[in-house]
């Protein structure tokens with residue numbers, strides 16, 4: 001499955017990735033509308049960490065309306081038509097990588113589009129093809145229903 005991975009050794013904290021993400025998906029430069037968030041490491045001056053979805057899929061089981069599913073690349077996607085904006089996934093995400101912008105009801109997350117990878121001037125970001133995550137309980141049930 002496709003996953004955006006971050007190399008903290010190479011990041012210089014320029015935040016071009018955040019700008020690129022919000023421009024790509026919301027047509028504005030706004031860090032609150034970026035699916036990748038860069039923050040300084042308090043105990044290591046000059047070093048940064050990134051918060052971004054790792055496509056673990058644990059949110060799929062939390063959504064009461066089945067609005068979260070995996071596509072064929074293993075990327076967890078939000079179905080805007082099914083989402084009721086309950087924000088269960090935003091509160092539940094184990095790494096806090098599901099976001100809700102201030103002026104929007106539907107949450108958003110990284111879908112590994114790769115635009116930030118192209119924009120990062122230091123090569124700190126990459127899209128990697130990792131082994132598929134195990135099926136969640138919801139995915140197992142949906143598979144049985146589809147048989």
Ligand code: SF4
Pocket residue numbers: 010011012013014015016017018038048119120121122123124125
């Ligand atoms: S664009 Fe690259 S170097 Fe700049 S903050 Fe993002 S990951 Fe770090």
